[in-house]
Each structure stands twice: as C-alpha cells, then as structure tokens.
Amino acid sequence: MAIKISARDVLMDFPARDAQQRVSVLQGFDLDVREGEFLSVLGPSGCGKSTFLSILAGLTARTGGRIHIDGQQLAGVNRSQGVVFQGYALFPWRTVLDNIAVGLEIRGVGREQRRRTAQAYLERVGLHGFGHSYPHELSGGMKQRVAIARSLAYEPDVLLMDEPFAALDAQTREILQTELLRIWEQDRKTIVFITHSLDEAIYLSDRVAVMTQRPGRIKDIIDVPLARPRSNEIRNSAEFVALRQRAWDVLKDEVQFGVHPAAAARPTSPHPLRPLQELA
Amino acid sequence: MSAVDPLHDRGALEALAQPRDLAAPEPLASLGRRLRGFGRIVERGLGILLFLAVWEALPRLGIVSDAYLSPPSAVLGTIIQLGLDGQLWKHIAASLQRSLWGLLLAIAAGVSLGLLMGGWRRLENIVDPVLQLFRQTSAFALFPVFILFLGIGELSKVAIIFWASFWPVLLSTIGGVKQVDRLLVNSARSMGASQRFIFFKVVLPAALPSIFTGVRLAGAYCITALVAAEMIGAHSGLGFLTLNSQETFQIPTMYSGILLLAVMGLLLNYLLALLEGRLLRWRQGLSLDD
Numbered sequence: 001m002a003i004k005i006s007a008r009d010v011l012m013d014f015p016a017r018d019a020q021q022r023v024s025v026l027q028g029f030d031l032d033v034r035e036g037e038f039l040s041v042l043g044p045s046g047c048g049k050s051t052f053l054s055i056l057a058g059l060t061a062r063t064g065g066r067i068h069i070d071g072q073q074l075a076g077v078n079r080s081q082g083v084v085f086q087g088y089a090l091f092p093w094r095t096v097l098d099n100i101a102v103g104l105e106i107r108g109v110g111r112e113q114r115r116r117t118a119q120a121y122l123e124r125v126g127l128h129g130f131g132h133s134y135p136h137e138l139s140g141g142m143k144q145r146v147a148i149a150r151s152l153a154y155e156p157d158v159l160l161m162d163e164p165f166a167a168l169d170a171q172t173r174e175i176l177q178t179e180l181l182r183i184w185e186q187d188r189k190t191i192v193f194i195t196h197s198l199d200e201a202i203y204l205s206d207r208v209a210v211m212t213q214r215p216g217r218i219k220d221i222i223d224v225p226l227a228r229p230r231s232n233e234i235r236n237s238a239e240f241v242a243l244r245q246r247a248w249d250v251l252k253d254e255v256q257f258g259v260h261p262a263a264a265a266r267p268t269s270p271h272p273l274r275p276l277q278e279l280a
Numbered sequence: 281m282s283a284v285d286p287l288h289d290r291g292a293l294e295a296l297a298q299p300r301d302l303a304a305p306e307p308l309a310s311l312g313r314r315l316r317g318f319g320r321i322v323e324r325g326l327g328i329l330l331f332l333a334v335w336e337a338l339p340r341l342g343i344v345s346d347a348y349l350s351p352p353s354a355v356l357g358t359i360i361q362l363g364l365d366g367q368l369w370k371h372i373a374a375s376l377q378r379s380l381w382g383l384l385l386a387i388a389a390g391v392s393l394g395l396l397m398g399g400w401r402r403l404e405n406i407v408d409p410v411l412q413l414f415r416q417t418s419a420f421a422l423f424p425v426f427i428l429f430l431g432i433g434e435l436s437k438v439a440i441i442f443w444a445s446f447w448p449v450l451l452s453t454i455g456g457v458k459q460v461d462r463l464l465v466n467s468a469r470s471m472g473a474s475q476r477f478i479f480f481k482v483v484l485p486a487a488l489p490s491i492f493t494g495v496r497l498a499g500a501y502c503i504t505a506l507v508a509a510e511m512i513g514a515h516s517g518l519g520f521l522t523l524n525s526q527e528t529f530q531i532p533t534m535y536s537g538i539l540l541l542a543v544m545g546l547l548l549n550y551l552l553a554l555l556e557g558r559l560l561r562w563r564q565g566l567s568l569d570d
Binding site: 057059082089092093 | 461463464466467468469471472473474477479482485486488513560562563
C-alpha cells in the first residue's frame with residue numbers, strides 16, 4: 001500500500017520558562033501512514049499526540065524533522081485535509097447546514113451546490129431534520145456528528161481526528177465509533193485518529209501507533225487484524241481482548257501517573273489497576 | 281448499550297434536541313402563552329398608570345405647588361400644542377440629528393479601531409495607555425476644548441456625543457475580539473480559510489455579542505451627552521427646550537422636554553435592542569453561561 005504521510009525525526013520543542021533550556025514535546029518522532037488506512041495514535045495524556053496532529057494539520061510549525069504528504073513537503077495548512085477537534089469547534093452563529101458548508105464556502109463553491117452537498121452529508125451522519133438548528137440546540141454527540149460532516153463535505157483525502165469522542169459520555173462514544181466506521185467504510189479515506197483510549201484505538205483502527213511519554217515518539221505499532229465491518233460485539237471477542245492486552249503491555253510503562261521515568265523506577269504503584277480503568 | 285438509545289430513536293432524538301412545550305397541545309399552549317403575555321402587559325401598565333395618577337394628584341391636590349410640578353395632563357397638552365405650532369419638530373429634529381450623527385460615528389470608529397486593536401497586539405500595546413487616559417477624561421470636561429476648536433455650532437455638539445459614545449463601543453469591541461475562541465479560528469484555518477474569511481466570518485460574528493453590549497451602552501451615554509451639549513450654548517433641541525423653559529418659568533414646557541428626552545432614550549434603546557435581536561438571532565434560547 002502506498003505511503004500517504006511520512007514523518008521522519010520530527011522535533012517539537014519550545015523555550016522553557018527560564019529560557020536556558022528547551023522543553024521537548026516530540027523528539028525523534030517517526031511514523032508512516034498508509035493510503036486508505038485507519039491509524040490511531042495512542043498515548044498517555046501530555047505525550048504530544050495532539051501536538052503531532054496539529055503539526056500535521058499545518059496549524060503548528062514543527063521545530064525540526066521532515067513530514068511529507070503524498071511526497072510533498074508539509075508547509076502550512078493543506079487544503080486536502082480535514083480536521084475534527086475534540087471541542088467540536090462549530091460556529092455557533094451558523095445553522096447546522098451552514099456549518100457543514102463552511103469548507104465549501106471557503107473553496108468558493110456556489111450557494112446552491114453548497115446547500116445540496118451539505119444536505120447530503122447531513123443525511124450521511126444521521127441528522128436528518130436538524131439542518132436549520134443551531135449548534136447550541138444539539139447534544140454533544142450530535143455536535144460531533146456535524147463536525148464530522150463538515151470535515152467530510154469538502155472531500156479531503158485525509159481526515160485528522162483529535163480525540164473527537166473524548167468529551168462524550170460512554171454510550172454516545174460507542175455509538176459514534178460505530179457510526180464513524182460505517183461512514184469510513186463507504187470510501188475508506190485515510191484517517192489519523194488521536195486517542196488515549198485503548199478500546200477506541202483497537203476497535204476503530206487497522207494499526208495502532210503507541211507513543212512514549214513526553215518527549216513523545218512512536219514506541220511500537222500494533223497491527224489490528226480484526227475483520228471488517230466490525231460490530232460493537234467484537235469488543236467482547238477473545239481476539240480483541242488479546243490485542244488490548246498487547247497494547248496495554250506496550251503502553252503501561254508510559255503511564256506512571258505522570259511521573260518521570262527515573263522516579264517511576266520505584267516499586268509498583270499502590271493501585272496497579274487504576275491506569276487501566278482510566279484508559280478504558 | 282442501553283435499551284432506549286436516544287441517538288437511534290428518531291422521535292426521542294428530536295424531543296431531546298427541541299425543548300418545546302410538549303405538556304399541552306400546540307393551540308392550547310399558544311393560548312396559554314398569549315394569556316401570560318397579556319397578564320404581564322397589564323401588570324407593567326398598572327405600574328405606569330399608578331405613577332401617572334400620583335403625579336397628576338400631587339399638584340392637583342395642592343400637595344406640591346404647580347409652580348414646581350405640572351400634572352401630566354398639562355404636560356401632554358403642552359406637547360400637543362408645541363406639536364401643532366411646529367416648534368416641537370424643530371427641537372426633536374435638532375436633537376435626533378446630533379445624537380444619531382454622534383452615535384453612528386462613534387459606532388463606526390469604535391468598531392473599526394476596536395477590531396484593529398483586538399487583532400493586532402502591537403498596535404494595542406502602543407495605543408492602549410493613551411486610550412486609558414482619554415477614556416477617563418469626561419466628555420463634559422472636554423466640552424470647552426471642543427468649543428475652542430470646533431466653535432459653538434453643531435460640530436462641537438456632535439463631538440461631545442461622539443466622545444461619550446465612542447469608548448464603550450471601542451472597549452467592548454477590543455474585548456470581544458480578544459475573547460474569540462482560538463479553536464474556532466483554528467478550525468477555519470484547518471479548512472484553508474484566508475485571513476479575510478477568518479476576520480469577517482469568524483472573528484467579527486464571534487465578537488458581535490460583545491460589540492452590541494458596548495453599542496447599547498453607547499446609546500444611553502449618547503442621550504446623556506446630548507442633554508449636556510444642548511444645555512450649553514444651543515438654540516434648539518430638547519435639552520435647550522428644557523433648560524430654557526425653566527429659565528422662563530414655563531414649567532409645563534420644561535416637563536415636556538424632560539418627558540420627550542426620556543421617550544427618545546427609550547426609543548433609541550428599543551431600536552438598538554431590535555437590531556441586536558435581528559443580528560444575533562442565533563443566540564435565542566442560549567443560556568448566558570454558554
């Protein structure tokens with residue numbers, strides 16, 4: 001499969017408060033994303049995974065390293081990418097349909113064509129009848145559906161999703177994960193999905209890239225050979241549980257209640273199960 | 281997953297998202313709403329009627345001498361008479377012209393400069409200390425300066441109204457631009473939006489609620505400044521009418537001027553509220569802390 005995105009030795013650091021040292025967020029970050037795959041980047045909080053996405057989206061400038069998308073060096077915002085943020089980022093003064101059409105408006109698509117495309121994507125994310133509502137009239141799950149429709153409407157090659165379901169309640173999150181897979185199955189565009197949830201990463205992805213704690217780099221990549229299309233019940237299968245355990249084995253050394261590696265070398269934490277529950 | 285899944289059940293979903301009054305059928309609920317609205321109007325009208333009754337009674341019963349306080353019936357009669365002989369329109373037109381010019385210029389200048397300063401930090405750093413000093417300088421203290429430079433004519437009156445109305449618009453615009461959610465700007469950027477698009481279609485609408493807070497305040501300040509301007513060296517306008525009538529012991533006319541100024545203030549506020557409601561229609565039903 002062709003390589004869609006290639007990141008080599010990416011460095012992201014900024015001056016520390018005393019200005020003598022620099023704080024590294026990402027260091028020696030290497031990752032290849034294949035064309036048409038669903039790849040999750042999984043890592044402990046504060047590891048720099050969202051920073052990587054922001055760099056990939058062209059919203060933050062990296063301090064070093066090379067990133068190529070379709071063989072082109074990444075420089076600024078790439079118009080063939082769509083981003084879905086955790087905080088929905090919908091424009092509160094626009095109706096649902098106008099929100100979905102924003103990307104098309106930016107691209108100079110005519111009003112009538114915009115309306116038709118937006119309507120089609122509204123149906124696709126299951127929000128029929130809500131086109132003229134305002135974002136504040138919708139629940140969190142519905143807002144995120146709008147945000148997904150908005151990023152799909154201008155047909156980007158790559159969808160970058162930054163912990164899109166992290167703010168939702170557990171049930172809505174599971175529903176939206178299944179919905180996202182259903183939508184993705186239709187055209188299988190490349191998706192880079194940032195998450196801190198093991199279950200979410202394994203359920204959705206073809207591959208899961210596990211990060212180290214800060215300064216973040218990719219520690220290991222786990223293939224997820226679960227058959228598609230995946231139903232919600234797959235989470236209970238022995239295969240899923242085994243994959244989850246494998247990913248946890250890679251991740252657990254990085255989740256040490258935010259303590260530095262040196263300090264974390266002490267005997268096991270008093271609540272060995274807690275990080276597992278938090279991640280679930 | 282729970283048995284009742286609100287996101288897969290269309291009816292439940294719509295009920296969740298559209299908090300309508302589902303307890304009563306639609307015609308009944310609408311009738312109830314209308315009755316409640318009518319009741320509120322009666323209550324509010326009652327307060328005004330009581331006030332007018334007390335005002336009427338005080339001079340009529342001789343509790344307050346009518347050399348000091350004219351009854352509202354006499355004030356209304358005077359207003360009608362002034363209207364008939366054409367004097368009234370001259371004063372109203374003069375006052376409206378001054379206040380609207382001052383206010384509109386203040387809104388135009390305040391919003392433009394505020395957008396620039398809110399979006400361009402360096403400009404704000406340079407200009408802000410000066411503005412803070414100016415802001416604390418009362419428009420009335422500056423009136424002699426305006427007269428010195430602009431003369432006793434219309435220009436100095438418009439200038440004082442402009443000065444008084446400008447600051448709330450400017451400061452609330454700067455505040456509004458600074459409070460724009462970074463996430464919204466980033467979201468537009470991620471879709472490839474130009475600077476122009478971000479400025480006019482993200483920053484401006486996001487700052488609009490805050491801008492309107494300033495505009496409403498400016499509307500109130502504008503009337504205050506108008507009265508002051510017209511009481512110093514004017515030959516027309518409702519402020520002039522009020523002060524001049526007091527000096528010539530035409531007490532009913534004095535109260536007419538005061539009443540008309542109050543009505544003008546109310547109307548201006550109502551118009552600005554109407555405009556705000558139209559431009560910020562999307563905020564309907566939005567709680568204040570959202």
